Amino acid sequence: MITQVKQHCYVITGGPGMGKTSLINSLNQMGYKTIQESGRNIIQQQLASNGNALPWENQHAFAMKMWEADFEAYTTSDTAVPTFFDRGFPDVIGYLRLCALPVSDLMLQTAMDNRYNQHVFITPPWKAIYHQDDERKQSFAEAEDTYIQMKQLYTQLGYRVIELPLVPIAERIEFILSNL
Template structure:
């Protein structure tokens, strides 16, 4: 396992994961902390804009590679900042995504998930059908969102993280819940 100075920032880098449409991005936006953008959404927007093929409905492996590149860059940028940085998904999400799609997790993705470490506590947003909505980038059904939640949660557990499930409550209460946990950590 490699250890570079950027990979030792983990304790102040906090990940939020879960299925799509479960309120992660809205919550992150209300925390008042520096946050990385979600790799998958950014890549989909860019690839659609340029007519690219690195899309989950066109080329799963290429999409995963671009997500990995995006996540590693986001990690390095966050590691150079002071204070807590929150992530709308992290490197282990890519392993979870590949498993969900029935693909093998390549050795380099596994190595990245083992080397680029975040805070040991990962916040996971459970499926929440009452708030789930599709949009230009989110095309999954609620059932696919549930399978995504299960797959990414399993990946984080496999990589040694502890999951804290976010309550299905209004965003202000979720913010208070997260801030309480972060203060204790």
């Protein structure tokens, strides 16, 4: 049973390195409220503290830390103003599936019951802008798999998944804002 729908909360999802964070940063510079992706922060914290909740060491622990951070960001978000999320908490379910790790019924039910706006924006694979770094170690093929998983997941959860065009950031933002 749906318990909460946050109509002003919009998810931007997709594979890693496909321009999500650049979009979020640009929207923030334009004055929109934004929520940063938790994964990078968790990786940085774990590296600094010699923790093992890292995607290349303990995927389950990493996923649980993301779930906690992302669900808290969702529950504490202001519902009165448009807010853009660099990934939503359901992305963690997609991550677990990609890693062939179990997804609890409680996680699925939580994702069904606690909703963002029905429009979820997805960044498709775009090799021209993809790059790896110390925190993004996935290959382009893995990034494509992530895109497929996120598109399937949000569709399964009943969202309308809107694919962003492969155009410059300003045009992507214009596309997003015209589809709110």
